[in-house]
Every structure is written in C-alpha cells, then in structure tokens.
Amino acid sequence: MADTEVQERKIVVAIDEGEESIYALTWAIKNVVSQNSHDTIILLYAKPPLKVYSTLDGSGYLFSSDVMVSMEKYSKDVADCVMEKAKRVCKDLKNVKVEARIEKGDARDVICEAVEKIGADVLVMGTHGYGMIKRAFLGSVSTHCAQNVKCPVLIVKKPKSSNVDKSS
C-alpha cells in the first residue's frame, strides 16, 4: 500500500464452485490485501435457487418433497464445501478478518446487492473466460457486475497453465 495509514477496507470476493474464484482470491490476497491493515475479506457465495419442475411444463414429473429435501441438502453441502475451501486459502492471514456470506439467488443479483449493502471498497471476481459465442449467449457474471456495481472491480482470469498452489 502506498500509504502508511492503517486501512480498513471491505474486500468482497465472489466465490463459486470453480477454481477460477479460488485463484482470484489467492491473487487478491497476494496483491491487494494488506497484512498491516484491518481489512475485512467477505467471502460471498451465491447459492443458485432450486429449479422446481412441475407437471405443467411438460417434463412429466413432479419432485416429491423427499427429493426436494435431498436437493436442498446437496445445495447446502456444496455451499459449505466451497466456503471451507475459500477459508483455507485465508487461514494464514493475520489482522485480516474473514467473513463468510451465503445468499440465495442468481449470482449477478446476489453479488450486486451484497456489494451495495456491505458498502464494499472493492469487489474481486474470477472469470470463467468463456469464448465469444458462449459469452454472447450466457453473458458473463463478471462483466455484468463490473458494469453495475459502484465500487472498483478486480477481475482475475486464471491463466490456463497456472497452478493455484504455486501462486499462493
């Protein structure tokens, strides 16, 4: 950091199942987070809403409540697993607070709303680096967020050959 003053920044890192987001977190810890700060890292995970299929849409079956409970549990397990992995990356940080935040909804909405609500100083995101065609159809969470949040956005693309462990 250029200043000697102690900084207290809220650094939101969007986490998902992909290793791209773990790479982004690792990069941010190395390049942006200051050990001498009172920075807070907020690990943010958007739990996708469960899609409920009904007989009306032609798929021909309705999930029983048992199946729904299993799916809900699976979704929670994934969220916990992703968060655990992200927290392990942060484990050696001193002075830096680490918070985990899991919210349900579409990643774009969850991230934009959380950044606003938290009053984040910076948003860190990985990117899947889809090709042009896939990007045109799917859009990109990182592009959407970069255009819609008010704070600075750091988009970290994982190099194809890189190894997360090496870069940490």
Place this chain on the structure above:
Amino acid sequence: MADTEVQERKIVVAIDEGEESIYALTWAIKNVVSQNSHDTIILLYAKPPLKVYSTLDGSGYLFSSDVMVSMEKYSKDVADCVMEKAKRVCKDLKNVKVEARIEKGDARDVICEAVEKIGADVLVMGTHGYGMIKRAFLGSVSTHCAQNVKCPVLIVKKPKSSNVDKSS
C-alpha cells in the same frame, strides 16, 4: 501485500483525457501499489488516430497539410498534457518506477496489445460509466479489455460525488 517478499510487478494503468482514469490511478496507488516493492507503473495512453476526411466521402473538403500538421500537434499536446497530469499523481512514490508510454491507435487495441507485449501483472482502468443505451452502442473500452486481456483487470469507477484530491 500479504507476502513479505519484494514484488516486482508491472502495473499498466490506461490513461485518457477523462478524470476517471486519474481517479483509477490514484485508487490503484493507494490500494494496490506497494511502497516496499519494486513495482513498475506503466502509464499507457492511446492517441486516437487522426481521421482524414476526403472529398470522396461527401463531406466536401480536404484538409490541407497545414491543418493536418496543426491537428497532429494538437493531438501530441493533449497526449503530453494527460501524461504530465498522470505523472504528477505518481510523484511521491518511492521505489516505484514510473514509465510513460504513448501509442497511436484505437484504445481497445492499444491497451490489449500493450498489456500482452509488456507482460503486465495487472491492468488498471477507469470507466466512464455510460448508461445502458450509450454502452450498447459504444461498447465499453474497459469491458472489451476485461474480456480480452489475460492478466487481472482492475476497473475503477469514479463515484459521482468523489474528489480526486481527497482520495489521494
């Protein structure tokens, strides 16, 4: 920085006439550049190519060489002025090398090519934050670069009420 090792990063900051890019530079110096590093900041300015009107396109006039020389000079003066302003923002940095680089061409191409050629560790950009309509037509230099460069990209949006001097 999380590590105590001395870093030698190449931080490319795209500079243009708008104060958004000066804000982005200021933010990056405060939040990313390390005084204890051997970081190099590369200030990159893309000088737009002069548009030459010919009688063939129906505009009805051809610029004389005098006018062309004046325009070329004006364009150079703008580039020098922008660079001077950016260098002033960096003037108190110790240990950090600051390089200026002016290249001719469309900003998107210039930035993507320079980042690749330099082997930048991170690209910092301001953004004009166009509204949805303007963005759809004009596209956004920052979005284009975020999607096309391989290194991490930091997009800094200038808050509407912020004052560059205050944040430095």
